[in-house]
Amino acid sequence: MTYDFDRTIDRTGSGDVKHSKLKEFFGRDDLLPLWVADMEFATPPFIIEALRRRLDHPILGYTVVPEELWSCICRWLLDRHGWHVKRDWLAFIPGIVKGIGMVVHAFVGHDERVIIQPPVYHPFRLVPQDNGREVVMNPLIEQHDDEGQLSGYAMDFEGLEALARDPRNRLLILANPHNPAGLTWDAQTLRHVADICAANDVLVISDEIHCDMALFGHHHIPFASVSEAAAQCSITFSAPSKTFNIAGVVSSYAVVPNPQLRERFFSWMNASEFADPTLFAPIATIAAFSEEGEVWRRQLIGYLEDNVRFVEEYCRRHLPMIHPLRPQASFLIWLDCRGLGISHEALVDLFVNGARLALNEGAMFGLEGRGFMRLNIGSPRVMLQQAMERLCTAVKEVGSQG
Ligand SMILES: Cc1ncc(COP(=O)(O)O)c(C=O)c1O
Incomplete structure (x- = not known):
């Protein structure tokens, strides 16, 4: 088709x-x-059809989450990104910006701070700030080609390390791929970030919402897949919402390989049923993460x-x-x-x-x-x-x- x-x-x-x-x-x-x-x-159309089929049933009551949701996310991450994710690492989240807010509440004390690397997606700054947490900046460094044109951005590792060493700085929020510059970070860069953060007990949120749209032969590399340090210090958020144009359905997920982080985050969410999807979210995600x-x-x-x-x-x-x-x-x-x-x-x-x-x-x-x-x-x-x-x-x- x-x-x-x-x-x-x-x-x-x-x-x-x-x-x-x-x-x-x-x-x-x-x-x-x-x-x-x-x-x-x-x-x-195959997503619209899947939703329509469900609407053919006259009752839209409380509904169990189909096990297929988790298996199709695992398969998709493996097939698209070569990332082996286990079923119990996964949880539903009601949107990625909300996920950031939830991590801030669950992990960042009121006297602790959040590191971001501008220019970057503005809710990375707004969500912590509006929840009363200070945000500190480690700006990206512009890269230029031979003609002096902007050719990309690099991370300031020295700056990151200096901030990470301060025990008040508890969380780094990473855009991978990067919004607004559209960069896919390479494995070496991600490994370096993981080494710095793991050594200093800084939690990393890797926001990978744009991961399924790598262009021009570039590849998305999941942060948690680059090293054991990365897997252990991070919470990854992703979703089919950008790629399949279903942001209004609100269907996102968290991947947390570290059992301690998982227990703390998932039980915090479950206490208020934040990790319960709406009826339509699994249906749209299963239809999206398919051969079609x-x-x-x-x-x-x-x-x-x-x-x-x-x-x-x-x-x-x-x-x-x-x-x-x-x-x-x-x-x-x-x-x-x-x-x-x-x-x-x-x-x-x-x-x-x-x-x-x-x-x-x-x-x-x-x-x-x-x-x-x-x-x-x-x-x-x-x-x-x-x-x-x-x-x-x-x-x-x-x-x-x-
Ligand atoms: C990097 C990034 N994260 C998160 C979002 C929004 O995600 P959600 O609608 O799941 O909160 C966007 C939307 O533009 C985005 O670009």
């Missing part, structure tokens, strides 16, 4: 955040939405890679002052707009009021994101083309005024 990613779908009436919250977040609602990280593609799911996933990746190439080519020809960092995973492009030579505030104004585009502005991921915008390319190419054309026109207008 060939899936149609070119189809434009009108989301009106679905209550989706990406459209419904434009006015609240951007002050106007006539914007092309390329921000919130879900995709404009139809959820795969794998066919869909591969076609999606092909389409996303072409979308990346489209944006790169467009910028090269028409917007050379904007440099898209090629993502190694997922459907987000980190646009380095510093070549435009304008302030971050002017950049945001250019995108929103000039080009009428809704992107995530880079500073929300940390101060290191000033001068950047995060573009969601999980949409039909015509929509991306329209976005790039609007941007080009707006940039020319600013240029002619200046």
Whole structure:
């Protein structure tokens, strides 16, 4: 079966955040939405069908969790990522951001702190802070190619080690793959992080929600799979929600190989039944982590890679002052707009009021994101083309005024 990613779908009436919250977040609602990280593609038909089949039964009462949920997650992680996960390492979590909040409550005292490495997905900072825990930063280090263009980010191991040595710093939250820069971290980097954290009794959350969308021949490496130290010091969170466009179903899972961490975290969750899935979550996950799911996933990746190439080519020809960092995973492009030579505030104004585009502005991921915008390319190419054309026109207008 060939899936149609070119189809434009009108989301009106679905209550989706990406459209419904434009006015609240951007002050106007006539914007092309390329921000919130879900995709404009139809959820795969085999997932919709599985949910519909369940709706054919007239009672939606309390329901047991099918054992198949766990076996299909184990099989998927082994087949996709070569990671042997045991059934009892797994628990359901009601979303990854909520999972981060739960780990903060279960493991981080009010006088303890959380380490993050900006620029990084903003709830890594907001969730601990809003739960009264201090957040300390170990910024990523920009890497540049021979022409001086941003080519990626490296971790500051010295900085991480210095923070890890402080006993108040209890938790590191890692984005693997990285959002917003789309990096797949290599095994050596992950091993180094694990060695530092394990030696200093720092717990690691590895957020692997984007793991099933490695692009251009890159591979996702599960943090806990790189060494025994990594397995023992970490809690991994993942989900089919990004890859299969089912974020609204809310179906995520935790993998905890260390028995002590597992006992503490799972019993904390179970005490309040936080680890009980809704009726629909296992159904959607089992349908996603299937042979059909794998066919869909591969076609999606092909389409996303072409979308990346489209944006790169467009910028090269028409917007050379904007440099898209090629993502190694997922459907987000980190646009380095510093070549435009304008302030971050002017950049945001250019995108929103000039080009009428809704992107995530880079500073929300940390101060290191000033001068950047995060573009969601999980949409039909015509929509991306329209976005790039609007941007080009707006940039020319600013240029002619200046
Ligand atoms: C790195 C990362 N983690 C977590 C989430 C959200 O996960 P959830 O909806 O399960 O809370 C996102 C969504 O954009 C993300 O990019």
